[in-house]
Amino acid sequence: MARLASCLFGGCATLLLGACTTAMPPALGAQDIQAPSDFTAEYRPEAGPQELWWQGFNDPQLNSLIARALSENLNISAAEARLRAAEAFLKAERSDLLPSINGSGNITVDVNDSGDTNDSAAVSLFGQFTPDISGRLGAEVLAATANLAAAEYFVADQRRLIASAVANQYIELRRTDARLTLLDESTQLQQQTLRIVTLRYEAGLSANLDVRRAAADLARTRAQRGLLELARARASHALAVLVGDAPGAIPAASHDTASVPEFQSGPPRGSPADLLRRRADLLVAEAGLMEAAANIGIERADLLPSLTIPGEIVAGDGRIDKIFANVVTSIGASLNLPLFDGGRRRAEISAAEAEADARFSEYRQTFLTALSEVENALVGISAYTARNTELRQAIDESDAAFMQSNALYREGLASLFDVLDAQRQLISSRESLIDSEASLASSIVALYAAAGAETKV
Structure with missing residues (x-):
């Protein structure tokens, strides 16, 4: 028996020397992803703020809403609670040593x-x-450490997503405010046209068909109010939930003019490789990959x-x-x-290795998605900037055409169809500009979120 014990403990000493390296496989990470040298989009924004980026809109109400959301949002609160749980779990795993x-x-x-x-x-x-002669306890500590890192990065990712969500809903709120203001202006313009047409009809200078056409255009414009008010209510309710409040708690915005907020500059674009070090969701995925590698070590230790x-x-x-x-x-x-288990331990190792492979594929997919989001945001900013320029010119030309056709109509030198057509083009161009300005602002928000800008306050 003494000889057998000597052999057993001698064998254990030999195994102990290689336990750590046997239990822990090399972990994949950012260095194993081939990142492009640059983004393909031609647009290059000017450098803007990296932290508190939403202040670039120069809107105190937006600043206040995002500050509230970052401190009171329930998703962030839940993520912070899970972070505390991960900290306690790591402490428990270390105590096993x-x-x-x-x-x-x-x-x-x-x-x-x-x-x-x-x-x-x-x-x-x-x-x-x-x-810990097998390295199992050390691997469990490493897994808990990776889990803690993932929980910490997840809090940062929730802050990234919540800040951009608040900004987007606020932009939608301001867009609907601007569209409702434009609706009132368009309604007044069409009412004036209807009065002119009615007076001309009563004077025998135009047909009743002209009155009906003008009245139909006015009714179509008024019919947009319900949909705009619905869109505004949805944005307001979404904002309330994002700041941890009940729907209806967000008061109406008070602005000198109803307009979409304009951003002064864009975020530092960086390179695709920068995303691997900056975007919180990528860091969460990388920490998950490290945890999966540690789980392989846990299963190998059972041998x-x-x-x-x-x-x-x-x-x-x-x-x-x-x-x-x-x-x-x-x-x-x-x-x-461990002598014989019918292949169970080996199967559990194979399962853990397959899970690590899956985590690495998910990590790469997250990176590719991040690249796509940055590319889309860059193209969107470029496209909407150019579109806004053309729409402003279209508004100037449509306004001149409407004024001219209206004057000719009063002199009997143009038909009501010409007046209504010019009027529709003018209203449509104004509506399109407001929507395009909102899309530009949302693209800027998307670029900041995609670039992984920090949201520390």
Whole structure:
């Protein structure tokens, strides 16, 4: 038996030397992704703020809403709670590297028929220490550390997403405000046209068909109000939820003019490789990949022996006043050798390796999605900037055409169709400009979110 024990412990010592390297495979990460040298989009924005980027819109109400959301949003609150849980879990995993000690005690008092008492007492301390000869405990600590990092990055990612969501909903709120203001202006313009046409009809200078056409255009314009108010209510309710409040809690914006907020500059674009170090969702995916690699180490450790060292100190087994008169100490060792399990441990290792492969594919997919988001935002900013320029020119030309056709109509030198057509083009161009300005602002928000701009306050 002594010879067998010597062989077993000698074998364990040999295994211990390679336990860490055997248990822990090399982890894949950012260095294993081939990032393009640059983005393909031709548009290059001017450098803007990297933190608190929404202040580039120069809108105090937007600043206030995002600040509220970052401190009161429930998704962020839940992510922060899970971060605290991950911190506690890591502390628990580290404690497994230390011995565990527990204590117990008992007192017994017997009373016989004559009233005499017979008492006894005993106290004991018992503990256990498990040396990490297989590397399993170390791998569990590494997995918990990676989980903690993922939880921390997830909080940052939630802040990134919530800030951009608030900005987008606020832009939609301002867009609908601007469209409602334009609707009132367009309605007044069409009412004036209807009055002119009605007076000309009453004077016998135009047909009743002209009156009906003008009235139909006015009704079509008024019919847009319900949809715009619905869109505004949805944006307002979404904003309320984002700041952790009940729908309807967001008051109407107070602005000198109803317009879409304009951004002064764009974020630093950087390079595709910068996303790997900056975007929180990519860092979450990378931490998940590290956790998967640690899980392989946990499963590989099951192929190695494990050693447990229990110990106990017992005092008592006598009278209470002589409880420490008899103290017994014992210590031992238990070696567990994995011999045969029908291939279960190997299968669990294969499953953990397959999971790591899946995590790496998800990591690469997240990176490609991030690249696509940046490219789309850059193209969107360029496209909407050019579109806004053309729409402003279209508005100038349509306004001149409407004024000219209206004057000719009053002189009887143009038909009402010409007036209404010019009027429709003018209103349509104004509506398109507001929508395009909102799309430009949203593209800027998308670029900041895609570039992984920080949201620390």
